[in-house]
Amino acid sequence: MAYEIEFTRLDDILQVTATGTRSIDAVLSIVEDIFTACTEQKINIVLIDVRGLDGRLSTLNTFKLATRHFPILRELRVIKKAAIVDLVEFEHNYRFFENLTKKRGYRLRLFSDHNTAMTWLES
Numbered sequence: 001m002a003y004e005i006e007f008t009r010l011d012d013i014l015q016v017t018a019t020g021t022r023s024i025d026a027v028l029s030i031v032e033d034i035f036t037a038c039t040e041q042k043i044n045i046v047l048i049d050v051r052g053l054d055g056r057l058s059t060l061n062t063f064k065l066a067t068r069h070f071p072i073l074r075e076l077r078v079i080k081k082a083a084i085v086d087l088v089e090f091e092h093n094y095r096f097f098e099n100l101t102k103k104r105g106y107r108l109r110l111f112s113d114h115n116t117a118m119t120w121l122e123s
């Protein structure tokens with residue numbers, strides 16, 4: 001579960017950059033770190049750049065993340081809106097994850113372009 005995470009605040013948006021190895025355990029730890037940072041900084045809009053994470057989650061782990069773990073986090077009501085920036089080669093998986101999270105009450109979108117993600121967050 002080796003990863004590094006960097007936080008930068010841009011006005012009302014917390015910008016997060018994660019690097020390292022992508023696994024379900026690493027992703028859950030990253031999400032926990034983000035929730036802690038949002039709580040400490042009293043911020044609820046997040047841009048998460050995961051393009052620096054090697055590997056990808058299986059469809060099953062993506063499903064588990066959205067259906068088992070995110071509902072618990074949603075109850076904390078910490079994050080109001082989130083954009084995830086990932087590699088363009090994973091674009092075919094974006095809609096699956098977006099649909100799972102949207103049906104569970106999240107305002108979350110995935111993008112392959114940082115500027116497009118920021119524009120959506122600011123809208």
